[in-house]
Amino acid sequence: MKEKEIGLSNSEWHIMENLWESSPKTATQLIKAMETETGWAKSTTKTVLKRMEKKGFIGYREGEKAREYYPLINREEVVESETSSFLNRIYNGSLGLLVNTLVKKQDLSESEMEELYNIIKEARERKQS
Amino acid sequence: MKEKEIGLSNSEWHIMENLWESSPKTATQLIKAMETETGWAKSTTKTVLKRMEKKGFIGYREGEKAREYYPLINREEVVESETSSFLNRIYNGSLGLLVNTLVKKQDLSESEMEELYNIIKEARERKQS
DNA sequence: AAATAAGGGTTACATATGTAAACTATATAT
DNA sequence: ATATATAGTTTACATATGTAACCCTTATTT
Numbered sequence: 001m002k003e004k005e006i007g008l009s010n011s012e013w014h015i016m017e018n019l020w021e022s023s024p025k026t027a028t029q030l031i032k033a034m035e036t037e038t039g040w041a042k043s044t045t046k047t048v049l050k051r052m053e054k055k056g057f058i059g060y061r062e063g064e065k066a067r068e069y070y071p072l073i074n075r076e077e078v079v080e081s082e083t084s085s086f087l088n089r090i091y092n093g094s095l096g097l098l099v100n101t102l103v104k105k106q107d108l109s110e111s112e113m114e115e116l117y118n119i120i121k122e123a124r125e126r127k128q129s
Numbered sequence: 130m131k132e133k134e135i136g137l138s139n140s141e142w143h144i145m146e147n148l149w150e151s152s153p154k155t156a157t158q159l160i161k162a163m164e165t166e167t168g169w170a171k172s173t174t175k176t177v178l179k180r181m182e183k184k185g186f187i188g189y190r191e192g193e194k195a196r197e198y199y200p201l202i203n204r205e206e207v208v209e210s211e212t213s214s215f216l217n218r219i220y221n222g223s224l225g226l227l228v229n230t231l232v233k234k235q236d237l238s239e240s241e242m243e244e245l246y247n248i249i250k251e252a253r254e255r256k257q258s
Numbered sequence: 259a260a261a262t263a264a265g266g267g268t269t270a271c272a273t274a275t276g277t278a279a280a281c282t283a284t285a286t287a288t
Numbered sequence: 289a290t291a292t293a294t295a296g297t298t299t300a301c302a303t304a305t306g307t308a309a310c311c312c313t314t315a316t317t318t
Contacts, residue, residue: 009275013218028294043278046296051275065285066295079219080234083227086215089142090208095231096244098212102224103252105209113253115225120246123232127239138305157264172308175266180305194315195265 006073006081011048012057014038019058020075024068135202135210140177141186143167148187149204153197 031042052058060067091097160171181187189196220226
């Protein structure tokens with residue numbers, strides 16, 4: 001059952017979010033973006049790119065003047081993977097426990113609760129039909 | 130707003146869960162537990178204990194024959210901290226997004242949805258009154 | 259007493275992560 | 289042509305993490 005378990009580090013998330021938003025992008029473009037978003041030096045972005053490439057998170061093709069990087073994993077699968085590993089680790093796999101914790105801590109606004117309520121209500125109705 | 134951000138590594142979670150369940154415990158007791166639970170050598174448990182102590186996650190008092198370790202942070206605060214950093218990182222802080230993802234992925238059983246539904250319904254009612 | 263277990267300290271070592279400089283080669287703008 | 293920006297490779301270096309051995313001392317057990 002247990003898929004690969006894709007785990008992105010913080011630095012890697014920055015780059016990935018950027019590429020997921022739009023790709024391909026050259027190193028220079030990413031360097032620019034990271035520079036403004038996080039303040040990284042260009043060498044930092046390069047290093048992270050290289051590591052991600054080695055891990056198979058991103059790929060590139062040779063463009064006219066520079067490599068063009070693109071994601072090799074899609075956001076959904078990473079999000080799912082991280083979510084299930086998080087739920088298992090912290091909440092013993094139970095989403096109910098998570099929600100309960102937040103509710104108790106009063107971390108949910110009225111509108112958030114309404115949103116949740118509707119999500120669930122609709123999902124249940126859909127299931128029923 | 131942003132509290133300390135308590136982050137436990139995997140190894141640290143093992144020990145903490147054990148101590149949260151019941152404490153204080155001596156190193157030897159923890160070594161036994163970790164040995165069966167995870168297969169760690171005794172030195173491994175020692176090392177992790179030492180690091181956790183340095184980080185202020187656990188403390189100890191001198192018992193009759195050995196130190197007795199106990200947690201210095203409680204489960205709730207760690208869970209909250211990890212939860213909010215997770216939600217921010219992956220779901221831009223939105224629980225709705227998380228739930229939506231799981232619903233879409235059909236990862237929620239009928240009974241889980243009912244549970245969620247009730248949690249939310251009750252929370253809303255409580256708020257209303 | 260000799261062997262073993264318990265308690266505690268120090269050292270080790272690989273991989274991961276955050277962060278970056280140095281260096282080389284080439285394309286461009288001044 | 290010369291300074292600058294781009295593109296890309298290699299090396300660096302601290303901290304974190306997983307995992308563990310080695311060493312010493314003091315209790316226990318056989």
